[in-house]
C-alpha cells in the first residue's frame with residue numbers, strides 16, 4: 091500500500107481532467123465495497139455476506155491519465171435501530187452532500203423492498219446526477235435484473251444504467267466510462283498515486299472486523315468494534331495489537347471460543363489480510379473486552395473511530 095496518508099495539496103502540479111466525488115449508495119449487501127475493491131484492484135474495504143459490514147466512510151481514488159474518480163464508500167441505507175445506526179445514517183448524508191455524482195448500486199437477487207425504496211427516493215431528492223448500477227448479474231436471472239431496473243426507473247426516471255458484476259472486473263469499464271462522462275472537469279484533487287486518505291491502521295481495523303464477520307454468527311459480529319491499540323511498523327515486520335470490544339460478558343466467551351479456538355482462527359484470518367495490506371510479516375495480538383451496550387453510546391462510538 092502506498093501513500094495512504096496523502097491529503098489534497100493546492101501546491102502540487104497534478105493533471106486536470108474529469109474529476110469528482112462519487113457516492114456509493116445502496117441498501118446493505120448490494121456490493122458497494124466489493125465494487126470499490128474491484129475498481130482499485132486492492133482489498134481496501136471490508137466485504138462480507140452480512141449486512142452492515144461497512145460502518146465508516148472510505149475514500150477510494152481511481153486515477154488515469156485524464157480522470158480522477160473519487161469513490162466514497164458508505165454504510166448501506168437502512169432504518170436506524172440504535173445509535174450506531176443513526177451515526178451510519180449521518181455518514182451516508184455527509185457522503186451524499188460531498189458527492190458530485192450518486193452511483194446507486196442495486197442487488198437484483200433480492201426483490202426490491204423498503205430499503206431500495208429509501209435508496210431510490212434519497213437519490214432522487216439529492217438533486218445530483220445519478221447513475222444506476224445493477225450488480226450481481228453473474229448470479230441474477232435476466233427477469234430479476236429487469237425487475238430491479240424497472241423499480242429504479244419508476245423513481246429515478248431515465249437515468250443512465252449499467253449492468254455489472256463487481257466480482258468480474260471485466261464488466262466494469264462501461265460503468266466507469268459512464269461515470270467519467272458525467273463528472274465535472276477540473277484539476278486532480280489527489281496525487282495520481284494515491285489510493286485513499288484512510289490511514290493504514292484504520293484499514294487494518296476493518297480487515298480484522300472482516301475476519302470477525304466471516305467467523306461469528308448471528309448478532310455477535312454486529313456487536314463488535316475493533317480498536318487498534320498499537321501499530322508498530324518497522325522494516326521487517328508490523329506489530330499490531332487490537333481490542334475486540336463486545337457488548338456482553340457471554341459474547342466474550344464466544345469470541346474467545348473453546349480453549350481459545352475462535353480467537354486463534356480470527357487471528358489467522360486477519361493476519362492473512364494484514365500481510366497483504368502491510369506487505370511484510372505481521373505479528374497480531376488480539377484482546378477481548380466487554381464494553382456494555384457500546385452501540386447505544388455516541389461517545390464510545392466516537393472513541394472506536396466510527397464517526398467519519
Ligand SMILES: Nc1nc2c(ncn2[C@@H]2O[C@H](COP(=O)(O)OP(=O)(O)O)[C@@H](O)[C@H]2O)c(=O)[nH]1
Nearest residue numbers: 119120121122123124137138139226255256257
Ligand atoms: N455473485 C456476486 N456476489 C457479489 C457481487 N458483488 C458483491 N457480492 C457479494 O455480496 C456480499 C456483500 O458485498 P459487500 O461489498 O460487502 O456489500 P456492501 O454492503 O454493499 O458493501 C459479499 O458476500 C460479496 O462477495 C457480484 O457482483 N456477484
Ligand SMILES: [Mg+2]
Nearest residue numbers: 122123143144
Ligand atoms: Mg460495504
